[in-house]
Amino acid sequence: MAFESLSEKLQNALSKLKGKGKLNEKDVDLAMREVKLALLEADVNFKVVKNFINDVKKRAVGSEVMNSLTPGQQVVKIVNDELTKLMGERESKINFSSSPPTIILMCGLQGAGKTTTAAKLSMSFKKQNRRPLLVACDIYRPAAIKQLEVVGEKAQVPVFSMGDKINPVDIAKAALEHGKKNGNDVIIIDTAGRLHIDEDLMAELENIKNVLNPEEVLLVVDSMTGQDAVNVAETFDEKLGITGVILTKLDGDARGGAALSIRAVTNKPIKFVAMGEKLEDLEPFHPDRMASRILGM
Amino acid sequence: KSYGKIDNGLFDELEEILVTSDVGINTTMDIIERLKTKVKENKVTEAIEVKELLKNEIKDILNEKEKDRELNIEPSPAIVLVVGVNGVGKTTTIGKLAYNLREEGKRVLIAAGDTFRAAAIEQLGEWSKRAGVDMIAHQENSDPAAVIFDGIQAAKARKTDVLICDTAGRLHNKKNLMNELNKIFRVVEREYGDARREVLLVVDATTGQNALIQAKEFQEVCNISGIVLTKLDGTAKGGVVIALQTELNVPVKLIGVGEGIEDLQKFNTDDFVDAIFD
Numbered sequence: 001m002a003f004e005s006l007s008e009k010l011q012n013a014l015s016k017l018k019g020k021g022k023l024n025e026k027d028v029d030l031a032m033r034e035v036k037l038a039l040l041e042a043d044v045n046f047k048v049v050k051n052f053i054n055d056v057k058k059r060a061v062g063s064e065v066m067n068s069l070t071p072g073q074q075v076v077k078i079v080n081d082e083l084t085k086l087m088g089e090r091e092s093k094i095n096f097s098s099s100p101p102t103i104i105l106m107c108g109l110q111g112a113g114k115t116t117t118a119a120k121l122s123m124s125f126k127k128q129n130r131r132p133l134l135v136a137c138d139i140y141r142p143a144a145i146k147q148l149e150v151v152g153e154k155a156q157v158p159v160f161s162m163g164d165k166i167n168p169v170d171i172a173k174a175a176l177e178h179g180k181k182n183g184n185d186v187i188i189i190d191t192a193g194r195l196h197i198d199e200d201l202m203a204e205l206e207n208i209k210n211v212l213n214p215e216e217v218l219l220v221v222d223s224m225t226g227q228d229a230v231n232v233a234e235t236f237d238e239k240l241g242i243t244g245v246i247l248t249k250l251d252g253d254a255r256g257g258a259a260l261s262i263r264a265v266t267n268k269p270i271k272f273v274a275m276g277e278k279l280e281d282l283e284p285f286h287p288d289r290m291a292s293r294i295l296g297m
Numbered sequence: 298k299s300y301g302k303i304d305n306g307l308f309d310e311l312e313e314i315l316v317t318s319d320v321g322i323n324t325t326m327d328i329i330e331r332l333k334t335k336v337k338e339n340k341v342t343e344a345i346e347v348k349e350l351l352k353n354e355i356k357d358i359l360n361e362k363e364k365d366r367e368l369n370i371e372p373s374p375a376i377v378l379v380v381g382v383n384g385v386g387k388t389t390t391i392g393k394l395a396y397n398l399r400e401e402g403k404r405v406l407i408a409a410g411d412t413f414r415a416a417a418i419e420q421l422g423e424w425s426k427r428a429g430v431d432m433i434a435h436q437e438n439s440d441p442a443a444v445i446f447d448g449i450q451a452a453k454a455r456k457t458d459v460l461i462c463d464t465a466g467r468l469h470n471k472k473n474l475m476n477e478l479n480k481i482f483r484v485v486e487r488e489y490g491d492a493r494r495e496v497l498l499v500v501d502a503t504t505g506q507n508a509l510i511q512a513k514e515f516q517e518v519c520n521i522s523g524i525v526l527t528k529l530d531g532t533a534k535g536g537v538v539i540a541l542q543t544e545l546n547v548p549v550k551l552i553g554v555g556e557g558i559e560d561l562q563k564f565n566t567d568d569f570v571d572a573i574f575d
């Protein structure tokens with residue numbers, strides 16, 4: 001029961017409407033209640049769900065539906081429309097600077113997948129015949145630098161590090177110089193995982209950002225995240241102005257309601273999805289495919 | 298928020314608190330239904346009392362496992378197997394736990410059963426240094442079951458009180474990786490049958506409803522006996538453990554509240570529930 005797909009529930013809820021020749025507000029209310037439960041179970045944020053249901057209801061009791069010959073089907077269409085809108089419609093790519101190097105700052109909570117994803121990105125750039133550089137700015141987590149060196153070697157991408165005794169802001173500065181000198185055209189900065197409420201570490205990130213002026217600030221988010229995803233994303237966005245999101249661990253079976261929610265509250269695009277631990281397991285984000293996933297189709 | 302009258306608005310507000318704490322909509326609706334019954338039965342009139350009633354309702358649910366919250370590691374020897382999906386905090390928890398147990402005067406050994414992830418062995422090695430305990434490790438990419446086997450032999454030879462075993466993070470829907478974990482579990486059963494056994498599933502407090510299926514699948518292959526809820530120092534409340542505990546009948550034993558070596562605590566029901574309503 002608990003893991004019945006959202007799709008099934010939505011279809012169930014909506015099929016009751018589909019057949020009806022005429023709709024009243026109560027029919028719509030009942031169906032929307034079921035839609036609400038299904039979305040919440042998929043970890044879509046509470047407030048996002050509330051707004052979503054309100055938007056759909058407003059349209060559903062409007063003349064566009066009530067005057068239609070097939071009102072039930074109209075409601076189904078509205079739900080689909082609004083879901084797609086929430087998810088963002090088009091694929092969004094990396095912004096490369098017209099005067100290289102392009103700088104990409106990775107950030108996010110602990111264990112989200114930043115280091116792994118940084119290596120994956122660097123490998124994909126290498127395949128595009130670019131000259132990426134990975135930068136080890138996590139001086140806190142035990143063996144974080146070593147981890148980046150190992151994955152960098154696998155990706156055959158150089159790793160710039162200065163050990164764990166130098167301030168990450170200074171490491172970032174030095175990395176930029178190093179990258180320019182060595183003709184690196186994309187510089188990817190791996191940073192330590194941090195809580196959005198950790199003021200010192202958030203200030204550190206702001207400083208790194210100010211020094212580097214990156215083209216992309218990518219928030220890495222675990223797709224298994226629940227209701228808190230929105231708080232996290234909002235704070236990172238507020239402090240750093242994120243340019244996009246990478247959703248990791250989609251090779252699991254989480255519905256990924258967090259994805260929907262983050263897009264809805266920050267209005268920042270999901271740029272990539274990570275589908276495994278191997279360095280090849282990174283794909284551009286396709287909103288329509290994600291919609292199908294959340295809908296379980 | 299004001300809790301004036303008892304009306305649907307009040308119950309909606311309470312529902313919102315639970316759902317946004319990741320309690321899950323099904324569990325939330327169950328709890329709210331029971332709450333409504335109690336409000337009637339007890340002829341409660343003040344909204345503030347309703348909130349207390351709700352807190353107590355949740356505390357009652359969690360307290361059902363109160364007597365099982367201690368780690369099953371006495372008398373020694375004992376083995377603690379630490380499992381979970383990727384990045385939840387397994388290795389860090391082992392560092393903290395090793396430190397705590399050593400502070401209690403126990404002889405502790407750790408085994409580096411994650412031979413897969415980049416620099417996982419080095420990471421655990423650093424924690425073993427910090428905690429002041431020895432580590433048994435093989436090369437990267439070697440068979441993790443063999444590492445655990447060696448850890449057990451070493452623990453026997455050294456008369457270790459507690460052997461703590463790290464494992465690679467794995468998603469519960471990966472058949473081969475779950476089979477690998479089952480193999481590790483069977484090595485433990487076969488080679489260390491006389492030891493107390495604790496299998497800890499580490500759950501990140503930011504996790505949503507997916508934690509339920511995670512726990513069920515791990516339960517299948519390695520019979521988890523306790524939950525460690527990590528990253529409670531953030532803003533996530535970890536409400537999914539309420540359903541975890543009732544549906545799997547497995548208690549939350551420890552919580553992680555930071556990245557430092559002293560940031561591992563015993564789970565406290567009152568604190569946990571109060572934090573949901575803060």
Ligand SMILES: Nc1nc2c(ncn2[C@@H]2O[C@H](COP(=O)(O)OP(=O)(O)OP(=O)(O)O)[C@@H](O)[C@H]2O)c(=O)[nH]1
Binds near residue numbers: 113115117193
């Ligand atoms: N299954 C799966 N695992 C992933 C994915 N991305 C990362 N991981 C795993 O998640 C865990 C954490 O990944 P890291 O790259 O170390 O995460 P991080 O954000 O750098 O972590 P901190 O630096 O500690 O904050 C590792 O076990 C990775 O192998 C993914 O897309 N799928």
Ligand SMILES: Nc1nc2c(ncn2[C@@H]2O[C@H](COP(=O)(O)OP(=O)(O)OP(=O)(O)O)[C@@H](O)[C@H]2O)c(=O)[nH]1
Binds near residue numbers: 141387390411499
């Ligand atoms: N804030 C906070 N961070 C934590 C806590 N526990 C662990 N972490 C951090 O979470 C990240 C992942 O921790 P690990 O111990 O590497 O997690 P893991 O489960 O061993 O990861 P894999 O082996 O890659 O699956 C690290 O950055 C840790 O410092 C906690 O209680 N609070």
Ligand SMILES: [K+]
Binds near residue numbers: 110111383384501
């Ligand atoms: K995580």
Ligand SMILES: [Mg+2]
Binds near residue numbers: 114116138191193
């Ligand atoms: Mg990292």
Ligand SMILES: [Mg+2]
Binds near residue numbers: 388411417465
């Ligand atoms: Mg680990």
